[in-house]
Amino acid sequence: MSQQQSADWVRLAQSPSRTERIEAFFGGHGYEPHRHDTYAIGQTIAGVQSFHYRGGLQHSLPGGTMVLHPDEIHDGEAGTEAGFHYRMVYIEPALIQKILGGRPLPFIPDGLSADPRLRRAAQPLLKAVTDTFEPLEEEDALYDLAQTLAVVGGQRSRRQAFDYQAAERAREYIHACFMQDMTLDTLSQVSGRDRWSLSRDFRTLYGTSRGATS
Structure with missing residues (x-):
């Protein structure tokens, strides 16, 4: 995709899934302040994605991961004239809670992380919206992401009995x-x-x- 593209677009994943996925490009202003009742986890593919979050102005660049906590107000706009291209996945907090087995919901300060472990864990859920999941692929990816969020968010792992x-x-x-x-x-x-x-x-x-x- 050329960074000189100017027409905004948003695409939604259409295949059945436990999550909602989008992919979008905005040449300037993206969206007004709003909040989700889900986690919003994403990666900027190209450009600079700027957003206000928890009292600060953040800038998402390729190589990092955005983790917006449920019910936190945020907006979005291009940080440069080139616009920004990004992918997001929206995950119910109850699903993360079930995977973690009663541990607190993970929290990433400032809504951004440069941790490569989190980037790797998020990527399987941030494939192109035209791609579909193989059987069990999405479940495995959700498990890996939830566990990585907990670690990167500073939670200590708990030893649990296996069967x-x-x-x-x-x-x-x-x-x-x-x-x-x-x-x-x-x-x-x-x-x-x-x-x-x-x-x-x-x-x-x-x-x-x-x-x-x-």
Whole structure:
């Protein structure tokens, strides 16, 4: 995309998903002050994205990650004449809470992070809005992002008990039915373990996600 582009545009992901995703370009003013009841997590693809947040003026550049906490007022505009191109994903705080198992919601000061761990964790959920998720891909990405948000936000990890038998039931099911599309709900029913505990068990016991198990 040329940075000389002047026509504003916004595209929404149309495929079924547990999140809402957008991709947009604004040549100047982007949007008025508003708030979301979700996390708004995004990355600037090109240009400078400037926004007022928690009493300060912030500037999002390519290479960083924006993390806007639920119910925080923010706006948006181009920081240069070249405009800005960005992608955002909107995630219900209750979903993050379920993954973290009762820990406080993560908070990133100033709404910006240069931590490469957070950038890597957010990227799978910030693919082009025309792209779709493979089975279990979005669930794995949400788990990784929630855990990384907690770490980058300064929370100490808590050691939690795992259920080897439940994880083995799920792993054996994946091997037996690898040609079929499967959901995390299905694996949860097969294993008798809730979805996010099962995600933790797989990483603890096998060092990989469910979808990558071989």
